Amino acid sequence: MGKRSVQLDELISQEYRHGFYTPLDVDDVPRGLSEDVIRVISAKKQEPAFMLEWRLKAFRHWLTMTEPHWATVHHPPIDYQDIVYYSAPRGKADGPQSLAEVDPELLRTYEKLGVPLQERELLAGVAVDAVFDSVSVATTFKEKLGELGIIFCSFSEAVRNHPDLVQEYLGSVVPYTDNFFATLNSAVFSDGSFCYIPPGVRCPMELSTYFRINARNTGQFERTLIIADRGAYVSYLEGCTAPMRDENQLHAAVVELIAREGAQIKYSTVQNWYPGDKDGKGGIYNFVTKRGDCREANSKISWTQVETGSAITWKYPSVILRGDNSVGEFHSVALTNHWQQADTGTKMIHLGRNTRSTILSKGISAGHGSNAYRGLVKVAKSAAGARNYTQCDSLLLGDRCAAHTFPYIEVKNPTARVEHEASTSRIGEDQLFYCQSRGISAEDAVSLIVSGFCKEVFRQLPMEFAVEAQKLLGVSLEGSIG
Amino acid sequence: MLEIRNLHVTVDDKPILRGLDLEVRAGEVHAIMGPNGSGKSTLAYVLAGREGYVVTQGEIRYMGRDLLALAPEERAREGIFLAFQYPVEIPGVANVYLLKAALNAMRRHRGESELDAVDFLALVKGKLKLMDMDEALLYRAVNEGFSGGEKKRNEILQMAVLEPRLAILDETDSGLDIDALKVVANGVNAMRSPERAMILVTHYQRLLDYIRPDRVHVLALGRIALSGGPDLAQDLERRGYGWVEAEAQKRHAASAGGPG
């Protein structure tokens, strides 16, 4: 029956479709990291003094830190002096002011990736901010959103045009001292997306950022900051790809979400960075810090992620449930194939009264893939009546892959209720044969079974993303029937 | 339609079938009975193409072709259907979706267009009525949390939708209450036709009261030890299998000792 396992592995693997490279004239800084490099980045971006100060504080702090090694992932040492920390397609110094100014070669790249930046009916429901290597190249539907008082722009623009908002919220969820990678990001981050939804406004379209690493030897360090003011609502999507390369590339992003009283933020990710080849060569190291703060009462933050790419994924989108009655959710599908490694999960920190959190994690491992769920549920003394429900399911394809579950639970309030359920299953020979005996090919049967396994998470994704996610898992579009 | 000659099958190197012969013609219904562990399900799985069931000798011809050369899904598309003794659960996959995927796979194979959701649902609802099943079962995950009887009915529902040429029903009657048995039998009888053959694996005469077989076989010691008309089932009900096995043993010893 070993033969079948090998076949199974092949079935869910498919070629990386986004692995091309776009030759462009770029403006970059020399390899390596120093105060000088940071000053150059800050100057290129014409940042106000507070920004540079913040970066330098982060850098000085970073020098005192060491890389964390507690995750179940393994990689050769990263030479932080061998990375290019800033690379931008050359254009106007302060970035394009409109789509018309964007290099057509870049627009074609995004077309190829299936993310057209033209504001046309095709994407009418989604406003896109596209980040290419270090900078944001285009943000669509800015005016339309502006009429509602919504600010959706690149981070650099926000620093220039809305410094007060940036200064008030930047680092307020993930401080520059937070962890090795977040601190590095704070020192060198080059761009990202910024979003502010004013009180009582329900954002009428999905906001989306599309990250693309293109240049060689470049790290991508973007920062996203989303603020939903009182009673506001926003749904935000993030997608990512990178060219295929033999060497590993570092991606260390930070995402901060702030939900004020009664506000809701829904953040969805379909992460499809280059995972490396069949033998584990190349691929992106995705070391990301994502955290949301339900800062005031009755607010809600939900993370939904479908992680299929990267050589190594290290991320724990978390929610701090500070406001009373606030709600945190985490829905995740993580697939590892070949030699991919994922150590992912969440942290739900209950501080307010009657705060609730739900964690639903689906891990799929194939080939030599290794998949770990790591989750912390912490209930502080102050969090009377807090509730958490966690469900962690693992699905194994073949017999050379691995799944691990590391739930950490700390409860300091006796009125809290915390439930944890976990399961591990193998795609059954019997399930496959059952489908085949109904005329369904082995390949379609695997897709069917995997999509069934992920269904509860896919249901959380906005329509366009659900489709993309299913495709990524090699699942036909029809899988959503019934 | 189906000719099995001198079939030898091992599972994990253990010989289970040892020289089985069976011929089934279009329009016929054959019942296969036999003690637990005699290899009835093994025969059913070999016909459907399950991995791990190794044919070491003999041949199976289906519609004039070498059945063993076909992958399981190809056999299904060519009209072989197995109603499982233990239907498999597939969490998260709606029953209706599996049915639709299966039917459309068959239709594609036959060069027909796929059914759209509306036509498909109309078709399925008709069959549901025939099986006296609740529509809600369509939208639940395949067999997940189904009662034993619901699982068996669901198998026959699939058969009714897929309209196979050769249906193998492995103990579909086990676990059914009396009313359900009648419903399932009606469903099966409704599908009897001159173009279609059926193999019913069962332990009980009762099913055969409703679905009258053309032939009854006893599987023992790895082969068809005894065949007869519908009355054989009644004999077996009265006398058990001991005598069949004893006689088969004697015959086997005689033929093994003889010059042939």
Ligand SMILES: Nc1ncnc2c1ncn2[C@@H]1O[C@H](COP(=O)(O)OP(=O)(O)OP(=O)(O)O)[C@@H](O)[C@H]1O
């Ligand atoms: N994987 C396996 N390894 C070893 N023996 C097996 C395996 N699978 C089946 N067998 C054996 O093969 C024999 C035939 O099994 P089979 O399921 O075909 O019997 P059956 O006639 O259908 O029995 P029942 O009436 O109980 O359904 C049994 O002795 C069983 O234990």
Ligand SMILES: [Mg+2]
């Ligand atoms: Mg059996």
